[in-house]
Amino acid sequence: MKDYLPGEVQLRNWMLSVILETYSQHGFSQIETPAVENLDRLLGSGGGENEKLIFKILKRGDKLDHADGTSSELADLGLRFDLTVPLARYYANNFAKLPPVLRSIQVGPVWRAERPQRGRLRQFMQCDIDVVGEASVLAELELLSVSLAAISRLGIEAPTLRFNDRRFLDALLSWADVATSEVAAVLILMDKMDKIGREGVIAELSKIALDVGSVAKLETFIRASAASQGLPRDFFVEIGLEGAAIADLEAIAALGDAAANDGVKFLFDPKVIRGMGYYTGPIFELTIDEAGYSIGGAGTYDSMMARFGRPSPACGFSLGFERIALYLAERAAGDKVAQPELYLRCESPRDYAQAKAISDILIAQGIKVAIEGSSRKLDSTLKQLRAANGAQEMSRGAPWVAVVEISATGNRVHRVFGDVPDLAV
């Protein structure tokens, strides 16, 4: 888990304001759930591998005294591992107070007890929009449009959106005569294609209890499959994909044709699987090809809501907030809100009233003004502030910084760096 320095928080806040403004303009409203949920809600929620990574919270007092030593007895609460399971619980609990179609924004930390790696933390921000209660593919089209608009306003150009559909995967495995009991294992394998390659997946397939004919059919498919701008319509028909799924995929491809004008590439990609078990329809991965990583994922999870007693069509798009922050930080983006900075240095607390009067005037001019004492030597203050300007995370991109000595005999301006205007102090 990570501490954030002022410059980092500034970038993150700027990202958030851009994202929230874009989402809000499209009729989405922010909601919030607690960080902690009952463990029995988090477990068995279709969260896949993430359910193994839950931080569990120790019971307290009497409840703990009466628990035996097993971990399930010691804890009944856990930190959320995503924002989708809490949303399903929220929707059921607050149904009567929510609008007919809920367009929700959720922004907040989630926790997973993983081995940390670059761009992956044990506490990280998730930034989701979800549409609950809209049955047609319009919900997915809106999620994509709105998320791509946010990405574009963040200054990320030419991302690639890869899409697939769980119904396509189901039809594919059914066409290949894969037994229901083996479906999960085959999907997990196919999800590793990026890591172990086509031949790796094919090699592993033969180790599962699959029919020889099934392996052969899957092998042919895997060798031939490639991400494509057009849809493999003939293959859809060959594997017997249902008409509703084809219509949804056509609508998504049509949105892709329009998005091409904005430099966004849509690719139908049968290799997109997505780990969470709860997806039921279209699934998406948003990547920056130049950087080689994913900056967002989405999917339809129509069966999740029923688990909490309020069956409803639902889909969500999750921006990879931490990855995007890393990407933008490397490009020194997000300095758009930097303001000049002024330090008013008082000889004594008796100068405070005078400093405050000056401060009020300069703040009204858009300058950040801090009032401080003179216990530190002026020279060393200037030196430290100049060093801070060198370190990007401290200066936060201020165009200029100055120190004013407040004194009964007249105030003196000391330039730290940048082009300090006449301050008339």
Place this chain on the structure above:
Amino acid sequence: MKDYLPGEVQLRNWMLSVILETYSQHGFSQIETPAVENLDRLLGSGGGENEKLIFKILKRGDKLDHADGTSSELADLGLRFDLTVPLARYYANNFAKLPPVLRSIQVGPVWRAERPQRGRLRQFMQCDIDVVGEASVLAELELLSVSLAAISRLGIEAPTLRFNDRRFLDALLSWADVATSEVAAVLILMDKMDKIGREGVIAELSKIALDVGSVAKLETFIRASAASQGLPRDFFVEIGLEGAAIADLEAIAALGDAAANDGVKFLFDPKVIRGMGYYTGPIFELTIDEAGYSIGGAGTYDSMMARFGRPSPACGFSLGFERIALYLAERAAGDKVAQPELYLRCESPRDYAQAKAISDILIAQGIKVAIEGSSRKLDSTLKQLRAANGAQEMSRGAPWVAVVEISATGNRVHRVFGDVPDLAV
């Protein structure tokens, strides 16, 4: 712990934006620490009663298998109970990358396993500013000025700031010949004055192992003590309060004289104690007298930083975010950002491109636009939206709401409520 509905989050976000803008104008910068800290840092941090309310996180895997059954062995991490202890840890860890004087803003949830009551939750937002590295009382003066400016911009009029000083309390108890071993017990008792009254405190005092003379002196003081706009200068001298403390209190009282013009009342109040053990200098409580509750607290905690290896003067002001949100919600404040809302209703996903084109134009005019399907009947959609307007938390104060039916044969506008202008769709 609590779910927040869209209208509630809107109010909270508005509060946050006002607070963050005010703080930032005065040279404060936001930092962020993780929700989870090592338990050994949270315990023994001077957090008083709050240390007993920590949610502890169960160890995992091997570490758990090797733990015996005691709670200290089962957990090595905990959820933070305030933002001050994490700040001290942060300051020590990131010292080399921070400016000479750190003016930090921290906003985020903290957790305490308390019995929930009105305005008190087990997960709640804290909103702190702290100044680390400024030795003079200028730090306290800035904290107060800046916090009062934020309170005023939130539309809260005429708050009362009660102040005291831990050094005054120390001098008082020393003057009353209270043995060091009894100081904590006496302070805890005096902190209960609001709950059990003067006579209650006096009655309890005689039950502690105090000298008869000490009880008599304290009794006289407690009977005579009252919050006052002027400082009890003669009494300061009588109990031998050090000159530095008197000078600080004079500076705070002078700020109060200036703040009186803005309707803020400063009172020196010996009954202000504040629970946290880590305070060492001036302490403050900000109250709305009409509502009868505290909306902020502050204090100087010069010894806390040393615990983490970086001794430094420090003080902080914590706004009672949840209390303020409650107060404003009851007064229906914070609807300043409400926008009109429009729903574009498509017969089929084929209408999406047309709806999107209309949406782009209207969003540029400042209208929130959501695109949706027509699986629900138009009548029932209008009815639900009208009901939502009645429920404050759903309508979010939009001045008008309408639905447009998108169709190849011409679009039709349906008013939901409010004064819908000619939309030219």
